[in-house]
Amino acid sequence: MTPANSPEIRPVSGRRPLSAVLIARNEEHRIGECLASLAFADEIVVVESGSVDNTVGEALKYTRAVHHVPWKGFGPQKQAAVELASHDLILSIDCDERVPPELAAEIQALLSGESALPGYRLPRKTFIGDKAILHSGWSPDRIVRLFDRRHARFSEDPVHERVIVDGSCGDLTHPLLHYSFAGVSDLFRKIEFYSALSAQRMFENGRRFRLSDLTFRPAFAFVKTFLLKAGFLDGVEGLQIAVSGAVHVFVKYAKLRELEKTAQRVSR
DSSP states (O other), X not given: OOOTTSOOOOOOTTSOOEEXXXXXXXXXXXXXXXXXXXXXXXEEEEEESXXXXXXXXXXXXXXXXXXXXXXXXXXXXHHHHHHHOSSSEEEEOOTTEEOOHHHHXXXXXXXXXXXXXXXXEEEEEEEETTEEOOSTTOSSOEEEXXXXXXXXXXXXXXXXXXXXXXXXXXXXXXXXXXXXXXSHHHHHHHHHHHHHHHHHHHHHTTOOOXXXXXXXXXXXXXXXXXXXTOGGGGHHHHHHHHHHHHHHHHHHHHHHHHHHXXXXXXXX
């Protein structure tokens, strides 16, 4: 459903139907723009996990397929959205992403063709504020987001999830726009959440803390991003990315150490 004051983009008839899916929690401030960019899809499915703001109300302006699923981690949550879709062809995006008209047209043309691969990688252009990041390990960034769910599914990873495809993948040309960071505060704000998930995952997989995790790994993370991946070419934003990446690594392993110490106390 398209708001009355927005131009309507109708799905093209005579092509394979497409379900656009996304997960959301407390995203009222940006889910509207995301969903508006998906108007070309035959269906939009939103899975929310206990929002306390008006995320659901905003989503209902664009689709009736809004479902509540308790949080299970990124991989399982996104797979739940895939399984709730009506169509086998899936476009999965996040609330901080937008499908520009050029990419929408490219997807439409692909779906109108006679044959298709099990999955397609989309190039993604990430912004800090209004600046596109072209280096720092953020570009080129190709991720599988368009796929046939009969031959692909999300991994079970609670963080850093990925689409596992049974078969070959193709590449689209036009980028998905990623507005994840309004500024430097967003870079550091996400460290607490993602570092906790990463530490928990490492602990459950049997990874144990070493002193070098806090001494060498953060420094290497900075050098890798700022120098080896040419983050310096992104200017001040590149420096911010490199520093926040190093802090993320430090906090992640510090939390892994805390998990170990807690487990040792419990087992005594």
